[in-house]
Amino acid sequence: MVLRAIGAPLVWEARPAPVPGPGEILVAVEACAVCRTDLHVVDGELPNGRLPIVPGHEIVGRVVARGPGVASPAPGTRVGIPWLGHACGHCPYCAEGRENLCDAPEFTGFTRDGGFATHVVADAAFAFPLAGFEDPVAAAPLMCAGLIGWRSLRRAGEGRRIGLYGFGAAAHLLAQVLVWQGREVYAFTRAGDAGARALALRLGAVWAGGSEERPPELLDAAILFAPVGALVPLALRALRKGGRVVCGGIHMSDIPSFPYEILWEEREILSVANLTRADAVEFLDLAPRAGIRAETSVYPLRRANEALDDLRRGRFQGAAVLVP
Structure with missing residues (x-):
């Protein structure tokens, strides 16, 4: 589901499966939650985005292919992909351990294609193994909310x-x-x-x-x-x-x-700006121990526009989740 113009409805497109490049993985999307940030992307309220773009940054799926130089995660591994899709690793903020403030970041569903799709390419270093998370729909909102x-x-x-x-x-x-x-x-x-x-x-x-x-x-x-x-x-x-x-x-x-x-x-x-990988490691360790469970409303991928409109109007409790 592709945003081609600010303020326009998302459009269904059929594309060839993307190919992961060096340091990247190809993930078959099992679920992608819908975030208020996706509304900000659609409404053009965030600067320096990319068009056309596939929104979605609360992604859970299975690794199906690895690009050059990627040793893990292995194919078949369930992973979560968050908003922060890449950090440069060498700017002053990254050097201080504050990669959430990186000077040259990439953001999933905003500057690189996201999870409102059947497949997504992600930086392997910014994808988190989700061992023990058996329900992808329940896990998806954890990746941003x-x-x-x-x-x-x-x-x-x-x-x-x-x-x-x-x-x-x-x-x-x-x-x-x-x-x-x-x-x-x-x-x-x-x-x-x-x-x-x-x-x-x-x-x-x-x-x-x-x-x-x-x-x-x-x-x-x-x-x-x-x-x-x-x-x-x-x-x-x-x-x-x-x-x-x-x-x-x-x-x-x-x-x-x-x-x-x-x-x-x-x-x-x-x-609060974005997140760090350390935040994800801490929270994903804590969530199962605390018994965190998301309240979800599930929509087929083709109904992404409906899910966004329902979020805008407060028509559900908890989180909306798209399932291909």
Whole structure:
């Protein structure tokens, strides 16, 4: 399913199977989750993308061929392919172990073809073996919603009371991590979204309410997954002194002005950019131990446009997953 023009529907195309080059693998896609970032790609809200492009960066599949110089993973191995598709390895950020900030990165489904397809070519060094993950549909959302949630939590710190603004794919996975860790989850949803609130409470949240409501306790940290800048001042008002607001999305509407007094007392606003391979190794080790399970709605690959529209309009809980 190919994006040929910004804002246009994806188009079904038949292409020859891609051939992996040096350092690459060819993967037969079993499942690819649909991320809000895919909407940002379709809507042209991210700079420096490529057209035409096959979107999709929450990919699970089996290795079917290896390019020159690739010793592993072996054919038949189930792997996960995330948003960060390649890092240069030699810029100052890569040298510091911060490859998520690489000066010359490639991104799956944005600058290199992604997983809204039957096959995808990936950098072997940025594909993660998924031994023990028996259900590709359930595993697919872990490759971005799970990983970005995990990185956002690491940025948020060790506080006990954590607010999650926007209770979609990432938040419903992260809530399970927080409950497993013994922390308290406060879920903030769109007004009237009873389904999201019910899901949050079922997953162990101690409170669920609207984004403009004040929680019953001041928060140690708030993580924003909804791409709505107006939530930043609201989250600041819900924080204790020294608390943090973490913006977990790759794109957000403008943050409105707000009084300095709600930032004062050493509150902080932080952003999250992409992920590192170390994040993936940590989270994919933790997820089975914590019993993380994605809530999914499955769509055939040809219905990718429908899945994107349903995500935009909030018609399902959890994550949408495309299956070829």
